[in-house]
Amino acid sequence: MSDIHIHVTDREGTTHKIEAPTDMNMNLMEIVRMYELAPEGTIGVCGGMAMCASCQCYVESDHELPEMSDDEDAMLAEAFYTEDNSRLGCQIHISPELEGLKIKLAPES
Template sequence: MSQDVTIKITDREGQTHEVQAPTDMNMNIMELVRAYELAPEGTIGTCGGMAMCASCQCYVLNDTMLPEKTDDEEAMLSEAFNVKDNSRLGCQIYISEALKGLEIELAPES
């Protein structure tokens, strides 16, 4: 039986939220941020999670093991603003038990 995992998300105002993320719904980080309304409506996931807009860019703050970046994610990050070495697209990180303890910060709105 799957369990929820706890993920810490720092929003664009600098406030940190500890949220419960379901591992049995095939959700990604972008959808989690939207579900908890941690970014204003229309400012995150504007492409619907297709790795085409970078509005869900986030910074990974700890050493949680994440899946490798896809070519599409690499390409989008190469064109995005405010990119750092720890940047990822939230829409490309699917929630699993391996993400337990993940800490991220939402990148500034471009």
């Protein structure tokens, strides 16, 4: 099993250093839910289909992420509180390249 470390700042401003498995085909939204870093029912509402923006986060580190899909781009265009570094957590799959990733959860819409 290969885990990476990710720093997640929750909506209250607390930063958590968590471990995320790279061998389970999980995405960032699922990791946040697994660690219960957002209240139940406030993140991943659409189940990870890039249709609700409840898992929006701000990428605060210089990691090179996969290119944004058209669906993710369209959803962020309709979302509240977007920034230049906004991404949907459900569209960021956990991989070894994300070691040390730093994100902040966007405010609840």
